[in-house]
Amino acid sequence: MTLRAIKYENNSLEILDQLLLPAQSKYIQVKGVEDGWKVINKMQVRGAPAIAIVGCLSLAVDLRNEKFDSKQQMRQEIEGKLNYLVSSRPTAVNMKIAAEDLIDLANQLSKDSNVTLENMKTKFLQTVEDMLTKDIADNQAIGEIGAKEILSGVSGDSLCRIMTHCNTGSLATAGYGTALGVIRSLHAMKRLEHVYCTETRPYNQGARLTAYEMVHDKIPCTLILDSMVAAVMKHRNITAVVVGADRVAANGDTANKIGTYQMAVLAKYHGVPFFVAAPLTSVDLKVPSGDHIVIEERPDREMTHIGEHRIAAKGVTCWNPAFDVTPASLIAGIITDKGFFRPEQLKTLNDHQKMNNHSS
Numbered sequence: 001m002t003l004r005a006i007k008y009e010n011n012s013l014e015i016l017d018q019l020l021l022p023a024q025s026k027y028i029q030v031k032g033v034e035d036g037w038k039v040i041n042k043m044q045v046r047g048a049p050a051i052a053i054v055g056c057l058s059l060a061v062d063l064r065n066e067k068f069d070s071k072q073q074m075r076q077e078i079e080g081k082l083n084y085l086v087s088s089r090p091t092a093v094n095m096k097i098a099a100e101d102l103i104d105l106a107n108q109l110s111k112d113s114n115v116t117l118e119n120m121k122t123k124f125l126q127t128v129e130d131m132l133t134k135d136i137a138d139n140q141a142i143g144e145i146g147a148k149e150i151l152s153g154v155s156g157d158s159l160c161r162i163m164t165h166c167n168t169g170s171l172a173t174a175g176y177g178t179a180l181g182v183i184r185s186l187h188a189m190k191r192l193e194h195v196y197c198t199e200t201r202p203y204n205q206g207a208r209l210t211a212y213e214m215v216h217d218k219i220p221c222t223l224i225l226d227s228m229v230a231a232v233m234k235h236r237n238i239t240a241v242v243v244g245a246d247r248v249a250a251n252g253d254t255a256n257k258i259g260t261y262q263m264a265v266l267a268k269y270h271g272v273p274f275f276v277a278a279p280l281t282s283v284d285l286k287v288p289s290g291d292h293i294v295i296e297e298r299p300d301r302e303m304t305h306i307g308e309h310r311i312a313a314k315g316v317t318c319w320n321p322a323f324d325v326t327p328a329s330l331i332a333g334i335i336t337d338k339g340f341f342r343p344e345q346l347k348t349l350n351d352h353q354k355m356n357n358h359s360s
């Protein structure tokens with residue numbers, strides 16, 4: 001049984017509290033948008049796709065419990081709550097894109113005179129609830145396309161040694177994962193020798209979450225500190241680096257967990273191909289380059305403490321950006337659910353093609 005970050009049944013939404021993992025597996029209930037905003041902001045649920053899914057499902061919980069006098073009233077509530085959810089964490093684009101798409105849908109439904117108030121609610125909720133199954137299907141496609149791409153660069157039947165950063169697996173998505181989805185697919189094809197996952201300071205998504213998923217799913221994995229990336233690349237013959245993305249700009253620059261950029265620089269130096277794996281919806285064509293991506297800064301406490309225990313000198317100042325931007329020139333390709341793209345190919349897409357295009 002794979003790990004589940006998000007449970008949604010009979011209008012009850014629960015998330016696995018990722019602040020407690022791996023010591024405790026505890027689900028907490030998300031009773032509506034207020035709770036949704038809080039669990040995302042506190043990082044009890046995290047990972048770009050999971051943030052969007054939990055945010056939108058928290059709206060579904062509110063909508064199911066409410067009665068509206070008119071379609072216009074429902075539309076206004078949807079728009080206001082979605083915009084509020086977008087403010088919970090600024091860098092990952094998935095919540096913003098989901099909000100824009102759902103606001104468009106609410107506008108269309110409210111204007112359509114053939115759609116009753118009841119129909120509008122049903123159709124809207126169905127679209128939100130379908131996000132869970134769609135995300136798993138997208139991740140399986142990413143896994144397959146990514147495994148094929150990586151294997152096209154290895155000779156004969158050789159096995160792959162993959163390095164990854166942060167957590168991009170079942171805990172960061174509805175299931176299967178993006179970069180971890182590629183790893184899962186290689187493993188299923190019996191072409192994976194080993195995974196090296198970084199600790200991912202300061203929040204330790206690698207040590208707490210990726211290592212937990214790999215052990216749980218019996219995928220051979222070694223945990224390394226963030227400062228060991230160069231040494232591992234020099235001594236362990238890494239086939240490829242695969243990471244996730246919080247937002248990919250139109251020129252291919254990619255915002256992802258802090259530390260991704262230095263990994264890409266080191267990969268270039270060591271001649272290791274560096275791949276980004278993300279749904280094509282993570283490409284934000286409205287943002288021309290990484291310079292325009294807003295980078296979230298998190299509280300000092302995430303750096304100065306582990307749990308309740310202070311590890312940094314009292315009085316020291318901290319800088320804690322949660323993400324950095326890897327320039328497109330360091331990225332061999334973006335593995336998406338719709339195909340494999342070189343960074344420079346992205347700007348030839350438009351929003352319609354993002355939904356429908358298949359490239360190879």
Ligand SMILES: CSC[C@@H](O)[C@@H](O)C(=O)COP(=O)(O)O
Pocket residue numbers: 046047048049092165166167168169172173177178179205243244245246256257258322
């Ligand atoms: C499939 S998850 C992709 C990214 O969201 C992931 O790599 C990442 O940076 C997560 O950051 P987090 O701060 O834990 O939400």
